[in-house]
Amino acid sequence: ARAVRGLLLDVSGVLYDSGADGGVPIAGSAEALRRIKAAGLKLQLCTNETQATRENFVKKLRALGFDISVAEVTAPAPAACRLLKERGLRPHLLVHDDLIPEFAEVDKTNPNCVVLGDAAENFTYANLNEAFRLLIGMEKPVLISLGKGRYYKETDGLKLDVGAYMKALEYACDVQAEVVGKPAKRFFESALAELGVPPEQ
């Protein structure tokens, strides 16, 4: 008989509610996390967070009372870095300033692809035109999108998410973006690989 040996958990809306103020923990979630670990189950947090490095994301969650480590977080940016390396791709980044350190080790000279994240305030007319011009100028445009969310809620209201800007560039360049992050199958598979547990367990 197959027993459950590990869990993939979402973060935003499961462990805490996000917001410009850093967010608030959801009642009982820190205790639930403790019990999962006490029961000997492995745990991997699967998030589409792309407004901060994993290090800072974990720092924030720990401050909110969650006992987690960087290795227990699967996020789009590190997954994108692996993909870039595998395929010899050099990205032009249109992402949030706080995410840029995740790409520190990646060669970004003479870009042959565009990586799009939830750039928030960096989604300016000039930055979008720049990403578009690079893409349309490529022999074979490669657009990698860190998620494809439509929108999300912050304390000051709804915000367009990366998926909307992905669609704008897809249409302008007549390309299909490669999505890294939920709900891409490959993303969950890499979370399972990090967990060290097969899908059926």
Add this chain to the structure above:
Amino acid sequence: ARAVRGLLLDVSGVLYDSGADGGVPIAGSAEALRRIKAAGLKLQLCTNETQATRENFVKKLRALGFDISVAEVTAPAPAACRLLKERGLRPHLLVHDDLIPEFAEVDKTNPNCVVLGDAAENFTYANLNEAFRLLIGMEKPVLISLGKGRYYKETDGLKLDVGAYMKALEYACDVQAEVVGKPAKRFFESALAELGVPPEQ
């Protein structure tokens, strides 16, 4: 036998090449326009120009040597105004500053639709979020787009056109925009109505 009695002509790329400097006439086009009129043919210029009122657009073309009048120009904004009036729609405008006077007569209080044009520098993160929030908050979101171009060239390089931003809002709100302007059939029909000539002539 049916004779040709009127012509619909494009403007940008046919009469002149546009640019931040006002553009340059295409060789022979002013003379061709004169001959068409001298031959007694009716003429309607069909443009997707949405960065200026028709008045200013015509002023610019006249300065470039073209003998045309405002009545000879069919453009998306006046067509959108007719549509808004017919359906009792009150728009929130995300358009170029120079186009706003075209909507002077339209009730814009308590918006129940969004009108999207090539807003250029007005395509800011804040303005896009504002248009999105209004749309998603409507019981039945109505998005009217003045054209659906992918991009266009200016003297300082390629720019994303209104169609890209239309796709972003369509995706975020799960709606389909109503396109006013080329290539919408309705737009050509209204140009023909203004010309006073049936399609087959």
